Amino acid sequence: MKTDFKFSNLLGTVYCQGNLLFSPDGTCLFSPVGNRVTVFNLVELVNLLLLLHPLQCPYMHMAIGLTPRGNLLFTVDDEGHAILTNVPRRIPIYHFSFRSPVTALAFSPSGRYFAVGLGRKTEVWHVPSTPDSNAEGGLEFAPFVLHHTRLGHFDDVRHIEWSNDSRFFLTASKDMTVRIWNLKGEKGFTPTVLSGHRQGVVGAWFSKDQETIYTVSKDGAVFVWEYTRHPDAPAPDEDEEMEGVSDDGMRWRIVQRHYFMQKNAHVKCAAFHPDTNLLVTGFSNGIFGLYEMPDFNPIHTLSISQNEIDFVTINNSGEWLAFGASKLGQLLVWEWQSESYILKQQGHFDSMNSLVYSPDGKRIITTADDGKIKVWDVDSGFCIVTFTEHTSGVTACEFAKKGNVLFTSSLDGSVRAWDLIRFRNFRTFTAPTRLSFSCMAVDPSGEVVAAGSLDSFDIHIWSVQTGQLLDRLAGHEGPISSLAFAPNGGLLVSGSWDRTARLWSIFSRTQTSEPLQLQADVLDVAVRPDSEQLAVSTLDGQLTFWSISEAEQVSGLDGRRDVSGGRKVTDRRTAANASGTKSFGTIKYSTDSSCLLAGGSSKYICLYSVSTMVLLKKFTVSVNLSLSGTQEFLNSKLLTEAGPEGLLDDEGDSDRDARRDNSLPGSKRGGDPSARKHLPGVKVTGVAFSPAGTSFCAASTEGLLIYSLDSELQFDPFDLNMEITPASxxxxxxxxxxxxxxxxxAFRLNEAGLIKRVFQAIPYPDIPLVVGQFPTVYVARLLRFVAAQTEESPHIEFCMLWIKALVDKHGPWLTANRGKVDVELRIVARAIARMQNEIRRLADENTYMVDYLLGQAHTKTTENGQSLDNEHGKPMKMLTMNEQEVIGSQDDSEGEWIGLD
Incomplete structure (x- = not known):
């Protein structure tokens, strides 16, 4: 089995914090997820991970920026570490540090400058030039060159907006002011302060003609500014206007004031589209509103979230709005004209508990403490359905080996069966008493389901067909922690906190159980796919392997040193001495039974060889330093008298709403200097191999991590900067x-007529040679094209030779990527079946005509008018009576012979 798995994608988390960006063409949405960036293709409905090398960006992203051409992406994390990434190639180009948190980031429309807000100051930098950008002076030696620094604000800068001509930019700050800056020295221009708001300014924008400025503050006030004279000032004389001598009294003034009137809710984010004069605002109660400026005409107001909306942005055409809510992990793209969702995704609110692959490997099912069950499509990366029938945390999930039936167990005391074709809950199993089920297993035949609980020491077994409780298996002296059926359906394996694992023969008359004594509490059990071996993970970090037929231990290994790593913020001991991370909470066998995958409450996933008991590879789940448990050593200066600095709640110092104490009486929150905030710790709660064995997934704190063997980009030998035209x-x-x-x-140009001409011009003896060297990146498209030609063109045998060569030469690749080319393979199979049916129907319709024509070829006329039969070679009168009847039956009524000339 190959072990060179590489991290390929991140599912289950669509938005964490920071700002969202649309690509210049408006078809892709960039979303920061942890210390990575995910790109959502809104047209093809797929997502891909853009930043695949997060080692140099250790913290969660706070701000991202995209050049107007869309070729460079600038990402900055919480500590000011920045990475410049080439978007088409998905590779980091340069690393830079601002040495302080970045609060705002914006590129100029010209693409030559970008401005960043570093606390109270604003810096303007030159954009690194590329060889194809036609920048002045060519390629720069230093990628980042500081243009100038602007000071003046008394609090953090929260928003930066450029003018259309890239000559001016606005900075909105928490000090309730907006300042107008000039990029280069303009004659007669002085930096201007726009003051008048009573709370921090959320955003400020220029109108399309740059004659008006719109500002929005946190208290829901919208001010319209224009460069005009005071209304009470006397009008200038005509001579002064003509000579331009006097310009006294001309300044930026508030000409209109508007208010949103959202009661106790305050404005969290806002965006303005100059071309359509569309203003979008998101509020702290989950409501967003659309308004047409400058008249402030409300278009509509809708509620899309239960919590506050953190960020909103508009694409270049002004048709799509993107919203991000970090508390619930929501990401929505709304088309406001048709009032429909383009994209609506949400991750789990709480940590994931378990996961499982579907039998065909196309979907992954995850369960979490929030009581939701989500079905993720592996190819697109999107959640296609969410089940919310469970009223408490869902602890386990498993598929029936045949069919699209999913079983889940929950702490609400129920085990539910789901139909993944109609997406409904068709069966619910409950116990006679109130129990919380912590584990579950399904018989391979799908007829029996078993569940164990931490409250009771019994195992409950139900019939799937009738839904009735069949039996309760007693024998354990502690809570049941894990259950698993043998793949051959003969035994049920259970693990308990009483330091035993038991083998149950539930289908025999005796229903005997064989206890396996262990040295510590059992955390998880796994049965090898051939049903010959059992793996048990215990609390002391040991992995023991047992023979199921002999009920004796075969081998074992100590995994404490392999899995331990990462010191949590609250740990009193170092990572090497902490005991909480030195055990495997979840284990799974590979499909070919050669490897065992194990994960626990640490940042490592271990892959062991079953035959040699050797650690093959160790995967690091996360290097995000914003999570607890990713560092081996903690900085002693971050430990204060009130506790670790990372857990102190430093928000709410200057905002009255943030300082408001909504906690219950008796809880310490607000004025307490030791008030805590939640810092999630890195851990792995579930692992699973894909049915094909080419990938595996892990449920972690950051989301659903997918590791695969074919994660690298497919190489296109002609994806270079060369002249490709129809003539060439x-x-x-x-x-x-x-x-x-x-x-x-021809495939690069993607012109149907040109592809068809080249396709038909290739000689049939060269087809195997061409297909054998054909790049795999185009195999799916070639399959679809050949299938279409099979139905359209008369060259049936020619198309069949292409299909045979494709299957022969690229068969292993098609098998390994069955999920990606399944549609093309179905199209080819349908075309071949249709061709076969047409040939059979044509043969059936003409079989008598063919027999007739073949019969006529054996008959000729003699010179004296007698008919001779070639088959017999005798005159008519010398034939037997039966032969004469056969030939005579072919004559017409006049006795003349019907034949060919």
Missing amino acids: TLAVLENEKDYLKALVM
Whole structure:
């Protein structure tokens, strides 16, 4: 089995904090997820991880910026560490540190400068030039060059907005003011302060003609500013206007004041689209509103979340609005004209408990403490359905080996069966007494389901068909921690905190159980796919392997040193001496039974060889220093008298709403200097191998991590900066006779007529050679094209040769990527079946005509008018009576012979 798994994608988490960005064409949305960035393609409905090297960006992203061309992405984390990334190639180009947290980031429309807010100051930097950007002076030696620094605000800068001509920019601050700055020295311009708001300014924007400025503050006030004279000042004389001598009294003034009137809710975010004069605001109660400026006409007001909306942005065309809510992990894209969702995704609110692959490997099901069950599509990365019938945390999930039936157990005392074709709950199993089920197992036949609880020491067994409780298995002296059926359906394995694992023969008449004595509490059990071996994980960090047929221990290994790592903020001991991380909470066998995957309450996932008991590989779950448990050593200066500095609640110092104490009586919150905030710790709660064995997934604090063997980008040999035109393609085809190059160039141009011409021009003896060297990145498209040609063109055998060559040459790749090319394979199978049916129908309709024509070929006329039969070679009168009847039956009524000339 191959073990070079690499991290390929992150599911289950769509938004954490920071700002959202649309691509220049408006089809992609960039969302910061932890210390990575996820790109959502809103047209093809797929997501991909953009930043695959998070080692140099150790903290969660706070601000991201995209150049107007969309080729460079600038990401900054909480500590001011910045990474410049090439978006098309998805590789980091340069690392930089601002040495202080960045509160705002914006690129100029010209793409030559970007401004960052560093606390109370604003810095303007040159954008690093690229060889194809036609920058002045060519390629710069220093990627980041400081242009100038602007000071003047008395509090943090929260928003930066550039003018359309990139000459001016606005900075909105928490000090309730907006300042107008100039990029270069403009004659007669002085930096201007716009004051008048009573709370911190959320955003400020120029109108399209740059004659008006709109500002929005946290208290729900919208001010419209114009450069005008005071209304009470006397009008200037005509001579002064013509000569331009006097300009006294001209300044930026408030000409209109508007208010949102959202009662106790305050404004959390706002965005303005100059081309359509559309103002969008998100409030702390989950409501957003659309208004048309400058008249402040409300378009509509809707509620999309139960919690506050943290960020909102508008794409360049002004049609789509993107909202992010960090507390619930929501990400929504709303088309306001049609009032419909383009994208609506939400991760789990609480930590995940378990996960499982579907039998076909196309979906992953996750369960969490929030009582929700989510179904994730592996190819697209989106959640396609969410089940909310459980009223408490869902602890386990498992598929029936046949069919699309999912079983889940919950702390609400129920085990539910789900139909994943109709997406409904069709069966619910409950116990006679109130219990909270912590583990569950399903018989491979799908007829029996078993569940264990931490409250009771019995195992409950139900019939799936009738829903009735069949039996209660007693024998354990402690809470049941894990259950598993043998794949052959003969035994049920249970693990308990009484330091034993038991083998139950539930289908035999005796229903005997064989106890396996261990040295510590059992955390998880796993049965090898061949049903010959049992793996048990215990609290002391040991992995023991037992023979199921002999009920004796075969081998074991000590995994404490392998899994331990990472010191949590609250740990009194170092990572090497902490006992909480030195055990495996979840284990799973690989599909081929050669490896065992194990994870626990640490930042490592271990892959062991079952035959040699050797650690094959160790995977690091996260390097995000914003999580507790990712560092081996803690800085002693971060320990204060009130506790670790990372857990102190430092918010609410200057905001009255944030200082408001809504806690219950007796709880210490608000004025207490030791008030705590939640800092999640890194851990792995579930692991699972895909049915094909080419990938595995892990449920962690950051989300659903997917590790696969084919994570690298597929290489396209012609994806280079070269001239590819229809004329050059035909020249390669006709002059050079390079059929492979011509076919790939045709696919690059994606013109149907050109592809068809090149396809039909390739000689049939060269088809295996062309297909054998054909890049895998185009195999799916070629399959779809050949299937279409099978139905359209008359060259049936030619298309069949292409299909045979594709299957022969790229069969292993098609098998490994069945989920990606399943649609194309179905199209090919349907085309072949249709061709087969048409040929069979044509043969059935013409079988008598063919027999007739073949019979006529054996008959000829003699010179004297007698008919001879070639088959017998005798005159008519010398034939037997039966032969004469057969030939005579083919004559017409006049006795003339019907034959061919």
